[in-house]
Amino acid sequence: MTVTGPEQADQTKRKRGKGAGAVYDTLRHEILNLTLAPGSPIDEVRLSERFGISRTPIREALVKLAGEGLVVTLANRFTLVAPIDFPNLPQFFDALTLMYRVTTRLAAANRTPDDVAVIRRLQDAYARAVEARDVAEMIEVNRNFHAAIARAGNNRYYAELFERLLDEGRRLLRLYYSSFNDDLPRAYLQEHEDMVQAIERQDIEAADRIAEAHAGQIVRQIQAYITRDSRLNADIRL
Amino acid sequence: MTVTGPEQADQTKRKRGKGAGAVYDTLRHEILNLTLAPGSPIDEVRLSERFGISRTPIREALVKLAGEGLVVTLANRFTLVAPIDFPNLPQFFDALTLMYRVTTRLAAANRTPDDVAVIRRLQDAYARAVEARDVAEMIEVNRNFHAAIARAGNNRYYAELFERLLDEGRRLLRLYYSSFNDDLPRAYLQEHEDMVQAIERQDIEAADRIAEAHAGQIVRQIQAYITRDSRLNADIRL
DNA sequence: TGTATTTTTATTGTCGACATGATTTGGCGT
DNA sequence: ACGCCAAATCATGTCGACAATAAAAATACA
Numbered sequence: 081m082t083v084t085g086p087e088q089a090d091q092t093k094r095k096r097g098k099g100a101g102a103v104y105d106t107l108r109h110e111i112l113n114l115t116l117a118p119g120s121p122i123d124e125v126r127l128s129e130r131f132g133i134s135r136t137p138i139r140e141a142l143v144k145l146a147g148e149g150l151v152v153t154l155a156n157r158f159t160l161v162a163p164i165d166f167p168n169l170p171q172f173f174d175a176l177t178l179m180y181r182v183t184t185r186l187a188a189a190n191r192t193p194d195d196v197a198v199i200r201r202l203q204d205a206y207a208r209a210v211e212a213r214d215v216a217e218m219i220e221v222n223r224n225f226h227a228a229i230a231r232a233g234n235n236r237y238y239a240e241l242f243e244r245l246l247d248e249g250r251r252l253l254r255l256y257y258s259s260f261n262d263d264l265p266r267a268y269l270q271e272h273e274d275m276v277q278a279i280e281r282q283d284i285e286a287a288d289r290i291a292e293a294h295a296g297q298i299v300r301q302i303q304a305y306i307t308r309d310s311r312l313n314a315d316i317r318l
Numbered sequence: 319m320t321v322t323g324p325e326q327a328d329q330t331k332r333k334r335g336k337g338a339g340a341v342y343d344t345l346r347h348e349i350l351n352l353t354l355a356p357g358s359p360i361d362e363v364r365l366s367e368r369f370g371i372s373r374t375p376i377r378e379a380l381v382k383l384a385g386e387g388l389v390v391t392l393a394n395r396f397t398l399v400a401p402i403d404f405p406n407l408p409q410f411f412d413a414l415t416l417m418y419r420v421t422t423r424l425a426a427a428n429r430t431p432d433d434v435a436v437i438r439r440l441q442d443a444y445a446r447a448v449e450a451r452d453v454a455e456m457i458e459v460n461r462n463f464h465a466a467i468a469r470a471g472n473n474r475y476y477a478e479l480f481e482r483l484l485d486e487g488r489r490l491l492r493l494y495y496s497s498f499n500d501d502l503p504r505a506y507l508q509e510h511e512d513m514v515q516a517i518e519r520q521d522i523e524a525a526d527r528i529a530e531a532h533a534g535q536i537v538r539q540i541q542a543y544i545t546r547d548s549r550l551n552a553d554i555r556l
Numbered sequence: 557t558g559t560a561t562t563t564t565t566a567t568t569g570t571c572g573a574c575a576t577g578a579t580t581t582g583g584c585g586t
Numbered sequence: 587a588c589g590c591c592a593a594a595t596c597a598t599g600t601c602g603a604c605a606a607t608a609a610a611a612a613t614a615c616a
Contacts, residue, residue, distance in 0.1 A: 098393075099600065124568075134601045136374070139569090143378055147385030155336075156568060156607055168474070175475035182416065236406065237413035241479050337570065362598075372571045377599090394577055394598060 100137035103127070104144050111150050111161055112247055113216070114254045119163040122151060148244065164251060169306070176249060177295040179242040183226070184275060184291035186233030188284045195232035196280050202228055203272050210265045218265055219253050225272065229279065249298070256305040264301060271297065338375035341365070342382050349388050349399055350485055351454070352492045357401040360389060386482065402489060407544070414487060415533040417480040421464070422513060422529035424471030426522045433470035434518050440466055441510050448503045456503055457491050463510065467517065487536070494543040502539060509535065 107127075110116045122142065128135045142159055145151045153159040165172075187195070202225040209217040223246045230239040271294045278287040345365075348354045360380065366373045380397055383389040391397040403410075425433070440463040447455040461484045468477040509532045516525040 135568090136600055136602095140377070140381055140599095143381045144385055147382055157609080158567065171473040171475065174473060178420065235409040235412060237409060237479060237483065241475065245475065373598090374570055374572095378569090395579085396597065 099131075099133050100140045103131055103133070103138055104141035106131075107141060107145060108150060111145070112250050112254075114251060116161045118161050118251065121158050121160045123158070150247075164255070166306070169302075172245065172248065173299045173303075175241070176245045177292065177299065179230075179238060179245055180226070180291045180295040181288050183230035183233045183235075183238050183242050184279065184287045185284050186235055186238065187229045188279045188282050188287035190234045191232040191279050191282070195228070196276070199225065199228050199232065199276055199279065203276055206272060207269055210269055219250055222268070223247070223250055229275070232279070249302075252302055256302065264297075267297065268294070337371050338378045341369055341371070341376055342379035344369075345379060345383060346388060349383070350488050350492075352489060354399045356399050356489065359396050359398045361396070388485075402493070404544070407540075410483065410486065411537045411541075413479070414483045415530065415537065417468075417476060417483055418464070418529045418533040419526050421468035421471045421473075421476050421480050422517070422525045423522050424473055424476065425467045426517045426520050426525035428472045429470045429517050429520070433466070434514070437463065437466050437470065437514055437517065441514055444510060445507055448507055457488055460506070461485070461488055467513070470517070487540075490540055494540065502535075505535065506532070 107116070116122075124135050124138050124142070127138045131138070142151060142153070146153050146159070150162050151159050152162050187199075191199075202221060206218065206221045206225055209221050226246055227239070227243050230242045233239065271290060275287065275290045275294065278290055345354070354360075362373050362376050362380070365376045369376070380389060380391065384391050384397070388400050389397050390400050425437075429437075440459060444456065444459045444463055447459050464484055465477070465481050468480045471477065509528060513525065513528045513532065516528055
């Protein structure tokens with residue numbers, strides 16, 4: 081493995097910013113984009129060589145990631161990228177749906193004009209991504225769109241759990257990336273639009289209904305992908 | 319500060335078990351019991367001297383605690399025990415109530431006989447603590463009682479958030495520890511009993527109702543303590 | 557040849573020391 | 587006396603090396 085990222089090139093900037101935090105951000109990003117495959121082992125010395133820093137900040141980043149459930153640490157042995165937990169998907173869908181509803185409700189209740197502006201901007205960005213058929217960008221912006229709604233809801237407990245769920249969902253969507261067609265993203269675009277309008281006019285019940293329907297759409301989509309080729313379950317390490 | 323705990327005495331056992339994990343457990347316990355005051359600074363070298371180990375495992379423990387929000391780290395400066403965030407209490411109550419309801423509902427739906435046995439045992443322990451007027455034990459067992467219900471519900475996302483909320487609530491209850499009288503714990507005891515029975519007979523709607531009422535009780539109690547001098551609950555929506 | 561046991565190996569866990577950066581202290585000029 | 591700049595301070599951030607541990611490999615034995 082001599083994959084040379086842009087990390088060790090500019091050591092100067094890395095020193096300035098932060099040794100440990102940079103590793104955390106990079107790894108997090110790579111895990112969520114499946115650049116690092118779920119279940120693949122993570123070697124500390126390899127990472128320290130790759131980033132050109134010692135193991136101490138690497139370990140700090142790994143401990144943080146373990147706290148968020150993005151990596152799993154086997155005591156005294158090794159640590160690996162958190163596998164996708166297919167048996168627990170029903171629980172995941174349940175929690176995701178509830179958080180969709182709660183955060184959207186709260187956003188409708190508590191949003192400020194600034195919140196609406198931020199959400200609108202992300203909605204526009206999503207529209208552009210759909211237009212450009214940029215799937216990676218769609219997944220990323222979609223996540224930020226809902227995270228912004230959660231923040232507008234002004235409850236950090238919900239927001240943090242929701243963001244964690246959205247990140248996990250991002251990995252799932254990436255898995256079924258290739259199956260994407262043009263129709264679904266456009267449907268989501270319309271649902272997002274309805275959602276923004278409900279939030280803007282502070283219609284809590286409508287926001288709730290739309291959020292629940294939206295969550296149902298996504299859950300059904302992922303479920304459909306999974307049941308379609310169930311051989312994926314066999315391939316992926318659990 | 320020459321507070322000498324039982325930590326550095328038996329270095330042998332500490333080496334065997336786990337350097338870092340022990341520090342984490344100890345600090346976590348001390349934070350939740352207000353042995354470490356909210357907002358008080360944490361000095362790494364002091365801790366390393368106290369536990370008789372180097373700073374590296376201390377830092378690892380602090381990073382973990384920071385991930386759970388139990389300590390706050392100021393970059394390049396110092397880290398302190400997470401202050402109790404009074405302005406955010408309404409959000410806390412909202413999330414706590416929802417998690418009470420959701421976990422109890424799920425427990426009623428999914429509980430196994432083993433789950434019921436575990437819950438019953440904790441309920442009995444709570445009854446004994448009430449009888450003995452052991453407030454510290456009551457707070458601890460109460461937390462474990464609800465955590466057991468959450469685990470019976472079989473959704474780790476809810477369970478983890480709920481346990482975090484229960485821990486934060488434990489600090490709040492500790493704060494108003496002195497105000498405890500005999501009546502409220504006995505009321506809780508009865509509510510717990512109703513809750514266990516609803517879970518046992520898998521009556522989801524009843525479980526939901528009881529959980530909501532129970533949450534309301536606790537929220538109102540804490541609010542009453544707090545608003546004795548400041549009226550924070552003006553805009554709480556229930 | 558198969559199995560139990562020892563040795564090796566690879567990786568994590570911990571250590572003590574140094575580097576860095578922000579705050580505080582002390583000196584200087586006005 | 588007041589405010590500004592420099593130097594000391596002090597906790598954190600990082601480093602390279604060592605120790606502990608669990609899996610794998612090698613060896614001994616039946």
